[in-house]
Amino acid sequence: MLITTASRALFVLSFSVAATPTSFAKSKEPFANLEHSLRRTSEAQYIGDLDVIRRRGVLRVITRNNSSAYFVARGAELGFQYELAKAFADELGVRIEFVVPPTRSALIDTLLAGGGDMIAAGMTVTSTRAERVHFTTPVTSAPRVIATHPRTIKRLTTLEDIAQFEIALSFRSTTLQDARNIEAQIGRRLRLRDVSNDIEMEEMMRLIASGTYEATIVDRDLVDLAQASGVEVAARLDVSPPHDKAWAFRQGSPKLHARADAFIRRHRKDGLIRILYAKYFRPESPLAHTARETDFRADNHGALSPFDALFRRQGEMNAIDWRLLAAVAHTESRFDAKAKSRYGAEGLMQLLPRTAKEVGITTSLLEPGANIKAGARYLRWLTERFEADLSAEERVRFALAAYNAGLGHVQDARRLAVASGRDPDVWFDEVEQALLLKMNRRWHENTTYGYCRATETVAYVRNVQAQYDLYVKYSPLAP
Template identity: 30%
Template structure:
């Protein structure tokens, strides 16, 4: 009997010839329910799956979690290296379902069952609204324009489009592995380059960071994509499709869509409360009270709070962080914030200081001025991504104990597949631009506070 169970576990879900009965060795819907666990396969990306401040996030991840909950089972996530690896792992029985927008192709339709939502994607030109250049409305207007793209499908599409138009598009191929496709989008938003190309879902997400982007000009045919399961798991495919159809307008589904593709990721900021009175905020006394516990200058703690919430105790971020110090719900609970008190100023500051103190222990061997930067970076990204950046810095000959121009360079590079798939990285994809700017902004503002506000 034990040998038979072992054989079933190893063989996983095998192809069979159209029978509606579940054969020995398959792992369709009933077996998933019996096991109590749905194993999904996905890729690290800004739209599918990533870790933020110690919490699993991503649009596809959240939909998978909701689907698993509907089945009454726990969700387990396994991350593949690329699309080819996703399919290999699925066919090898390492997962039950691909929770990623997998392109629908004839080649894969022969070996997979597509299911879930039928997502329509296409490539768009990313351009800046209100810039020096007139907003392009038609592909013919690309003639004579400079467009910057990474090698791959965007470059291939532009080359083909250039041929279709009879030539004239100035295509600039950006080959350096230190620049990602999303870095190019940021450069468009900042006016450093005029145009780039990306998929419309990635463009929608990035517009929540940069509202000055125009992403309406499509340059490719629509591409269908969806989740997928093995060919001999029809009941799981049916359940996924029916769940998507029934829940695409549910509060949870709509909240996930809004979180990633609609809510602005930027926080508006205002000046110092009163330079004449020497006050940074209404909470200066609390900053002074608790900063002592970690040996910080209270003005540094105030600078952190300013960046996090603009001193707004009612602030709730796109990721669900709450209050003055923008603690994630799980962190707030772990640091002792009473339920319902996440937006209480003193509870938020007290918990944040406790969290900073615990985080600082991981960098206790660093000089104080470096320790502060590593702690701030961890506060923003989660300590795992900082440790990954340290490991990358060491691997590539930089000083893993120095933030500026060393580790900060590699927190930026964790948005690039070449780096976040490196064996020394344990936490996958991360949009490091925010953390890079976070540390620089807080430390620079702290220096300004020291000049203008007495200790």
């Protein structure tokens, strides 16, 4: 897994069209070594209730990076907890930001320290935890079972049979109490092996499948997820009643907690939670198979798409961060190499054939290599159309806007920025606002290129920004 905390206490993911990004690393070449380009992080710690969240416009969700909560695959954000929390943020009318602490045991501490506003991580409700946080109505519930390899599951028919196995679990997890309860029922000690509390349960089941460990105690729904993802693991014997899993909030956030609780109650009744659960946890679910496609699980290997090698090659050829090219392609086509728009744009980077010809590409744009080469050349060409004394980050953002709307509209917008008292050298909140004026006849009649579908372009640049934020977090600049 590529998530690290290094010198930072938290790992923060942000993605929203409303995000305000930080700047690029300065460089002489506009696309060279853009490790910090189009990148934003938010590590501010603060505590507040629903009114503070609405005022700030962001809901910070503390979670875990795994197949049951949140993961990135084929360049997109996915996960049961991700989708449910995103729906909640949309209901509140705010953007969402995900915070991943270095360990599962740090979830509550991060919340109480103000590093996030809520926990959505499949956290088991316990009386001890309930003394520190307020839980919502359960999101899901699942009994605990004994999980082992399919080859050995036939040895497991009664509780007494559990004693045959060495049970791997963290002595700091709630599964230890389940083991003690089994011991009390069968009247003998179990062979327990303490493992790191940092090991996610999905990783534990892969270790069981590989033979590293014999067995473990785990929630049945996580076994369902592992099996749906192709992991060779089997389960038998409910060793506990269903454990509730819920969202958690600070005790000082009663309004946010109440709103979330109502949200969960409503969607338990209308079926949304059931639908999302089936989407990720059932073997026939396409999303379950996506979760198992580890070649494109960015959190496992740093891969973003099937075309990473092409993005890297053209990034190097054109002095462009390859992850920026990937972000553009995801925003344009969702990595569909055969995509065609009603306006005639084609392929991964959604280029018009005439545009490709202008940068020297005459072969089919439905061929990924040719398409990415044309897109990279065009993006670099656009960047070079803006003054060299502009900061590298603004040249790139102007280029992205031009990639979507056309160079002339961006030039018009910079002139309108001057006329309307804005900074013509800054895209976010300055030139982007001036571009929106080109939807108003009073303004666009006095420009060279006239009306512009500016809202699309404003959203486009922010979407590329957000996607790039995500890719920088998960995938290294160099292979």
